[in-house]
Structure formats: C-alpha cells, structure tokens
Amino acid sequence: MEIGHDTEPVVASLNVRTPRAPGGVHLYGNFNTVTFDVQKRILFIEFVQQNSGQEPGSFTLDVKGEEATLRIDNKVITRPFSWFM
Numbered sequence: 001m002e003i004g005h006d007t008e009p010v011v012a013s014l015n016v017r018t019p020r021a022p023g024g025v026h027l028y029g030n031f032n033t034v035t036f037d038v039q040k041r042i043l044f045i046e047f048v049q050q051n052s053g054q055e056p057g058s059f060t061l062d063v064k065g066e067e068a069t070l071r072i073d074n075k076v077i078t079r080p081f082s083w084f085m
Contacts, residue, residue, distance in 0.1 A: 009038055011045065018072075021055040041065050041083055 004012035011033045015024040031047040043063035049056065059072035068081035 009036060011036055011043075014045070014047075016047075016056040016059075018055050018057075025055050027056075038083070043068075 004010045011031075012028075014027040014031060016027060017024045027047060031045055034044040034046060036043050041064070043061065045061040047056070047059050049058045057073045059070060062069045062071075063081045066081055066083075068079055070077045070079075
C-alpha cells in the first residue's frame with residue numbers, strides 16, 4: 001500500500017498479489033477508499049474488478065485496529081495489520 005498526503009493521508013495505490021499473479025497487480029485509483037482514519041485505526045477499501053478473469057478479483061479490505069479482514073474470491077482471510085508507516 002502506498003500512502004500519500006494531501007490535507008490528510010490517502011491511499012494512493014495498492015499492490016495485490018494472488019496465486020495467479022504472484023508478482024502483484026498495481027492498482028492506481030481504480031479502488032474506493034471508503035474510510036481511512038489513522039487516528040482511529042480504521043480502513044475500508046473496496047475494489048470491483050471490471051474485467052472477468054483478470055486479477056485480482058473483486059475484494060474488500062476491512063481493518064479495525066490491529067486486525068485486517070480481506071474478502072476475495074468467496075474467501076475470508078483475517079490477519080494482523082500493522083499501522084507502521
């Protein structure tokens with residue numbers, strides 16, 4: 001994740017790695033950052049894949065505190081999350 005700063009921090013880009021794209025796919029501006037609050041440690045990102053069969057598939061990333069939940073390809077993956085920037 002690349003973080004930028006305008007008047008407040010923003011998510012500038014994402015690099016998403018999947019089994020079919022182990023080198024990663026860079027997403028620039030074609031995702032929706034619904035919530036990004038560094039003080040409250042809340043982040044919610046949505047990505048809708050417009051092209052069937054391309055990586056990554058549609059996903060959501062929901063971070064609350066130190067826990068992240070990724071929902072992608074009918075899977076739910078929960079892992080620790082670091083806010084260190």
